[in-house]
Amino acid sequence: MNLFYNKEAVGDVAFLQINPAEGNYNYVMQGDIVEIQLDGEVVGYNIFNASNQTSISGNGHIKLTETLVSEFQKAIEAAGFNYRLDVDFSPKFVVGYVETKDKHPDADKLSVLSVDVATEKLQIVCGASNIDAGQKVVVAKVGAVMPSGMVIKDAELRGVASSGMICSMKELDLPNAPQEKGIMVLSDDYTVGQSFFEE
Structure with a gap:
């Protein structure tokens, strides 16, 4: 799972990539969260107003922490999605x-x-x-x-x-x-x- 964030250049949006995938995506927006699907599978989320909902900071590729994942999970569930984030924190x-x-x-x-x-x-x-x-x-x-x-x-x-x-x-x-x-x-x-x- 990869996280990209650049508030100054892109705006207050966290881009959470679950699976690298290419194709015709479906987008489902609920509240500040956009769920990105491909062939019925969730491949990512765009989280708007990310700094209001999480402790995210920095620019570029952001290292995922257990705290950030927990905050994203709460935001995703609060928007009405039931997807469970599963993150491997082992060193890459x-x-x-x-x-x-x-x-x-x-x-x-x-x-x-x-x-x-x-x-x-x-x-x-x-x-x-x-x-x-x-x-x-x-x-x-x-x-x-x-x-x-x-x-x-x-x-x-x-x-x-x-x-x-x-x-x-x-x-x-x-x-x-x-x-x-x-x-x-x-x-x-x-x-x-x-x-x-x-x-």
């Missing part, structure tokens, strides 16, 4: 360990990786030339919002499923990121599964 940028690296069957420059992130093993397709088995890396899990605003989703790359992304310093917008391409390889001091950023 974690330390992963590349267990195996195999050649992509249909693309010379892509590798298919099995990456342990402690809670699960992820299959990730990666194009970095410096990726290898035995490395600790930063994994952007599905649902992560990159500094660029891109949301990480389950995908297929040349016919192979990929759940997450191995990150470079540049993609993470870290200071002193090298200009040459390549993923960020971590030292052994990092623990598999730990949050990469302070949460």
